[in-house]
Each structure stands twice: as structure tokens, then as C-alpha cells.
Amino acid sequence: MVNPKGSKLWPFKYRIDGRETHLSIGKYPDVGLARARRKRATARISQSSCGYEADGSVPCRTAA
Numbered sequence: 001m002v003n004p005k006g007s008k009l010w011p012f013k014y015r016i017d018g019r020e021t022h023l024s025i026g027k028y029p030d031v032g033l034a035r036a037r038r039k040r041a042t043a044r045i046s047q048s049s050c051g052y053e054a055d056g057s058v059p060c061r062t063a064a
Contacts, residue, residue, distance in 0.1 A: 010036040
């Protein structure tokens with residue numbers, strides 16, 4: 001994704017409870033395509049089992 005000011009980011013869009021959310025994987029070219037794909041795959045696995053907070057942290061919920 002290229003922002004209007006020219007910065008380039010690798011985005012990851014996902015939905016939680018029907019609400020679209022974005023996670024920035026990193027800046028291009030600091031994060032290459034292969035690394036961005038690996039980070040996205042890891043984020044998909046984590047998001048499907050835990051969910052994300054706004055700051056990108058993954059709070060896994062444990063059974064009470």
C-alpha cells in the first residue's frame with residue numbers, strides 16, 4: 001500500500017466480528033516480500049485462534 005505522502009507499507013486486512021481491521025506488517029523495502037508473506041501467514045494463524053488488539057498484540061483468551 002502506498003500512502004499519499006509516499007510511504008510504502010505491507011498491510012494485512014482482516015475481520016473480527018464483522019468489523020474490518022488493519023495490521024501493518026512493516027515498511028517496504030525494510031521488510032521484503034518473502035518476509036512479509038511469512039509474517040502474514042503467522043498473523044493469520046494467530047488471528048484465527050486468538051484475535052488482535054489495536055496495537056497488534058495477540059491476546060489469547062484462556063478458558064475461565
